Every structure is written in structure tokens, then in C-alpha cells.
Amino acid sequence: MNCKGVILEISNYIDGELDLPVKEELERHLEDCEDCKMVVDQTRLTVEIFCDSKPVELPADVKSRLHEALHRKLQEKGN
Amino acid sequence: MLYATFIKAKARMQPPIGLLIPLSASNPHRLPSTVARDDEHLLVAAAKRGDTHAFEELVNRYEAKIFRLTMNITRNREDAEDAMQDAFLKSYAHLKNFQEDSRFYTWLVRIAANEALMRLRKRRPNQFSLDEPVEGEEDLMPRELEDWGPSPEQRFAQTEMHEILSEVIDKLKPDFRVVFVLRDVEELSTEETAKALGISIPAVKSRLLRARLKLRQKLNRYFGQGGTN
Numbered sequence: 576m577n578c579k580g581v582i583l584e585i586s587n588y589i590d591g592e593l594d595l596p597v598k599e600e601l602e603r604h605l606e607d608c609e610d611c612k613m614v615v616d617q618t619r620l621t622v623e624i625f626c627d628s629k630p631v632e633l634p635a636d637v638k639s640r641l642h643e644a645l646h647r648k649l650q651e652k653g654n
Numbered sequence: 655m656l657y658a659t660f661i662k663a664k665a666r667m668q669p670p671i672g673l674l675i676p677l678s679a680s681n682p683h684r685l686p687s688t689v690a691r692d693d694e695h696l697l698v699a700a701a702k703r704g705d706t707h708a709f710e711e712l713v714n715r716y717e718a719k720i721f722r723l724t725m726n727i728t729r730n731r732e733d734a735e736d737a738m739q740d741a742f743l744k745s746y747a748h749l750k751n752f753q754e755d756s757r758f759y760t761w762l763v764r765i766a767a768n769e770a771l772m773r774l775r776k777r778r779p780n781q782f783s784l785d786e787p788v789e790g791e792e793d794l795m796p797r798e799l800e801d802w803g804p805s806p807e808q809r810f811a812q813t814e815m816h817e818i819l820s821e822v823i824d825k826l827k828p829d830f831r832v833v834f835v836l837r838d839v840e841e842l843s844t845e846e847t848a849k850a851l852g853i854s855i856p857a858v859k860s861r862l863l864r865a866r867l868k869l870r871q872k873l874n875r876y877f878g879q880g881g882t883n
Binding site for chain 2: 578579582583585586587589610613614617618620621622624625626628630631632633637638640641642644645648649
């Protein structure tokens with residue numbers, strides 16, 4: 576596998592979706608190619624940082640309008 | 655040398671417009687199965703029987719996450735709020751049709767994503783289409799490469815990281831951003847993402863690969879050694 580092959584499979588590799596022979600071939604390339612190893616590690620970290628991000632609290636005005644709309648809907652349904 | 659040398663540019667910070675904040679070490683990443691708490695199905699069952707308090711509890715539980723999702727897709731606060739409201743109102747109106755073959759939260763994400771996409775298409779009719787073919791392979795090869803050092807995200811304060819994540823995701827093309835948000839932020843499966851967006855599984859995978867590589871490239875300017883100076 577060459578560098579281009581690694582880049583094309585980087586998502587599948589990070590997600591653990593590669594068949595074993597392809598995974599082993601990719602990892603053999605990473606042992607000898609520091610550039611590709613860096614790209615793989617940084618791409619994995621990119622995913623982890625976004626995946627680990629959490630939502631901030633809903634702004635008070637947005638929350639208030641949401642719950643007002645919801646109460647109107649619940650009342651409509653109740654009548 | 656495979657990659658061209660990266661020319662450092664001092665990171666220019668923008669005011670925060672997104673809603674992403676990194677978790678602290680004391681609040682580690684949680685999987686979707688634990689995000690949707692175990693009693694979710696009980697609340698859904700009660701709401702289906704007409705218990706409005708149960709539905710309100712579901713809203714309280716997921717409102718911040720759904721707003722983050724609609725904000726991440728539309729990148730417009732007004733549209734994000736409208737999409738979130740309509741998603742909750744529609745989920746309530748159609749609750750009886752919810753089959754419980756998936757988690758309520760996943761079903762809600764699908765509704766909210768569609769509401770947000772509808773508004774994004776309306777606002778940018780010529781700039782966004784999930785039907786567009788993706789770029790060729792030539793564009794994929796990383797052009798910028800620099801050592802990030804260990805745990806580069808810890809070199810930034812939480813609010814600073816918030817701004818960085820908002821800025822880089824904002825610059826991603828909408829058709830890549832939507833797939834990335836559903837797969838890697840909301841943690842839907844590839845199949846669920848394809849179903850939510852009405853595109854094929856290979857199209858999801860192709861856009862996800864491009865989104866991840868482009869985000870890595872954009873983060874390079876912040877995380878590259880010396881990028882914080």
C-alpha cells in the first residue's frame with residue numbers, strides 16, 4: 576500500500592472497518608512512513624476532539640421560546 | 655518528502671458562533687447508549703399515553719444537543735432555533751408513529767437534521783446539494799503537515815477551543831459538514847446517517863473521509879507547534 580492508499584482508507588481504519596489483511600498492510604506502511612503516521616494520528620485526534628465536545632447550555636431566550644411553543648402545542652392537543 | 659511544507663500563519667480568532675465545547679478530563683466522552691439514559695423508553699411510553707410532563711422531560715434532556723445539531727448544520731441562529739422548535743413539535747405530534755425500533759434520540763436527530771437541512775437549502779439554494787458528486791481523489795492528499803505535539807487541545811482554554819472548533823467547522827462545505835456532524839458529533843451510524851440524509855452509504859463514507867481530512871488540515875494552523883504564539 577502506498578501513501579495515497581493510506582489516505583483513501585484512513586476513515587475506515589480509524590473506524591475499525593478494514594478487513595484484517597488490508598489493516599495489516601496499512602499498518603506495515605505506517606511503520607515506515609512517518610508522514611502518513613502523523614496524518615492518521617492527527618485525523619484520529621480531530622475526530623475525538625469533535626466527538627468529545629459537549630453542547631453548551633441552551634441560551635435562556637431560546638429555551639424560553641421553545642417551552643412557550645411547546646406549551647401552546649400541549650394545550651392545543653389537550654383541548 | 656510527500657507533503658509540501660506548511661507555512662505557519664498566526665491563528666486569527668473569530669467570535670464564537672458554534673456550540674461546541676470540549677469535555678474536561680473529569681467529564682470524559684460518553685457513548686450514545688449512555689447519553690440516551692436508560693429510562694428514555696419509559697419516558698417515551700408515558701408521553702405516548704399522554705403524559706405531557708414525560709415529554710417535557712425528554713425536551714429538557716435533549717434541547718441543548720438538538721440546538722447544537724441544528725446550529726452546526728445551518729450555522730445561522732434564527733434557522734437553528736426554528737429547526738429545533740419544529741423538530742420537538744413534530745416529534746410530539748408524531749410520537750404515536752414512533753416505532754421504538756431505534757432510540758427516541760436517534761429518531762429526534764433525524765427529524766431535527768431534516769428541519770435544519772430544509773432551512774439550509776432555502777437559505778443557500780445554489781450552494782448546497784447532497785446530490786452533487788464529491789471531488790476527485792487528487793484533492794485528498796494532505797498539503798500541510800506539522801507535528802502537533804502531545805495533547806495539543808490541552809494547550810487551549812475551554813472557551814478558546816470552543817472558538818476554534820466553531821471556526822473550523824463553519825468553514826467546511828455544508829454537504830461535508832452535515833455528514834460529519836451526524837456521524838462524528840451526534841454519533842449516528844453510517845447507515846443511520848445515510849437514511850437521515852437520503853444518500854447512499856458510499857456517499858456518506860466518501861464525504862466523511864473528506865470532512866475529516868479537511869478538518870485535520872484546518873486544525874493544523876492551531877495545533878501545529880508554535881501555533882499558539
